[in-house]
Amino acid sequence: MRLGFTDVPEDVRENIELHKISQPIIKQDIATFLQYRFAQIQEQYIKNGWPLPLNWSGLEAMSVLVEMAVPLFIFAATLCRFVEDSAWSDPTGQLEKVLQYRDIKGDSEVDKLDATYSSILNQLIDRRPEKTQKSLTLEGHSGLVTAVAFSPDGKLVVSGSDDKTVKLWDPATGTLQQTLKGHSGSVRAVAFSLDGKFLETDQGRFNIESLHVRSLSQAPSNFHKIILVKNEWLALNDSDAIWLPVEYRATSSAVYDGMVVMGHASGRVTFLKLI
Numbered sequence: 001m002r003l004g005f006t007d008v009p010e011d012v013r014e015n016i017e018l019h020k021i022s023q024p025i026i027k028q029d030i031a032t033f034l035q036y037r038f039a040q041i042q043e044q045y046i047k048n049g050w051p052l053p054l055n056w057s058g059l060e061a062m063s064v065l066v067e068m069a070v071p072l073f074i075f076a077a078t079l080c081r082f083v084e085d086s087a088w089s090d091p092t093g094q095l096e097k098v099l100q101y102r103d104i105k106g107d108s109e110v111d112k113l114d115a116t117y118s119s120i121l122n123q124l125i126d127r128r129p130e131k132t133q134k135s136l137t138l139e140g141h142s143g144l145v146t147a148v149a150f151s152p153d154g155k156l157v158v159s160g161s162d163d164k165t166v167k168l169w170d171p172a173t174g175t176l177q178q179t180l181k182g183h184s185g186s187v188r189a190v191a192f193s194l195d196g197k198f199l200e201t202d203q204g205r206f207n208i209e210s211l212h213v214r215s216l217s218q219a220p221s222n223f224h225k226i227i228l229v230k231n232e233w234l235a236l237n238d239s240d241a242i243w244l245p246v247e248y249r250a251t252s253s254a255v256y257d258g259m260v261v262m263g264h265a266s267g268r269v270t271f272l273k274l275i
Contacts, residue, residue, distance in 0.1 A: 023070065030076050031066045037080045038062070041091055050089060057095060064102050074243050140167055140176070143186075145263025150256040151192045156208075157254070157261050158199055159269050160187030166201060168208065171259055171271050180206055227260055227274065229253040234260065236274070 042052040057065075069076040083094040143162035150157055156177065157169045166180040166187050180199075189202040199206040228235040229250045234242040244250070248270065250262035260272045 026071050027066060030069050030073060031062070033073065033076055034062060034065055034069070034080070037076075038083075041080070041084045044084070045091065052091060056092065061095060061099060064099060068098075068102060078243065140169075140269040141165060141263075141267035143267055144251055144265045145267060145269060146186060146188050146252055147190045148252045148254045148261045148263045148269070149190050149192060150254050150259075150261070151196045152194060153196060154256040154259065156192070156196070157269075157271070158190045158192065159252075159261075159263055160190040160201060161263075161267065162186040163267065166190060166199070166206075167269075168199075169269065169271075171256075171261060174271060178208070225258070225274070227255045227258070229255075229260065229262060234272075 038057050042054075042056060045052050065076070065079065069079070079098050082098065083091050085094060140159060141161035141163045143164075145159050145161050147160040148157060150171070154171070157171045159167050159169065161167075164181070164183040164185060164187065166183070168177040168180075169175065170177055183201075183203050185203070187201050187203060189200075191200045192198070193200065197207065197209040199208050225236045226238065228238075229244075232244050232249055233240040234244060247264070247266065248262070249264070251265050252263040254261050258274045260270075260274065262270045262272070264270065
């Protein structure tokens, strides 16, 4: 992109370092973005038969949202995704949930933003309606999660950790199926055999036939997007889709048919179903 700008004559362009843009300009830009996106949300819901009145968010709420979002657009973009979430079909109610965090305090604006953004992302990922629950975050290991993998049929997930244990999970419910202990060191690699009856790790092979579920038939997948977990982003089809705060950044990850499993430095394991 920078090379493209060099083709523009210097007398008609101005180089600006983003971190030096004044606060009032950032504030105005975020306000413009939110107004545009909220108008889009209203239009989309009207098309789907869920009428929203003009200026449904209210001027006061809009002003509060701008103050909460400054100085990062990523917060503004994420709260819009949260408010328009079709799983709830309640933009007004979702907006009220965001506004509950208006009084969060921090040692700095960045601390305040991180606390607020993390709270909204937690709800976006972990607190969807029960009938459309698509993700779980589990307090799994006592050490960093070094490796995760799906079974060939996607009905089990294995996680290995620095805590010298291997855990087997049901990704649909988040239920812990089994914990394998007694390893001499950190478990750095995990994988299932092709028939799903054995678990391979860098410290040995385990028979897990008692947990093996043989499916007589498997419905074809309707999910055709490429999912990648890269640093602070979860990407769909090579486009950054969800920004991950520090506590959600993966030390290991695996993907199966629209389901993402991520291991974290805290020992937690997150399952996220993308639709």
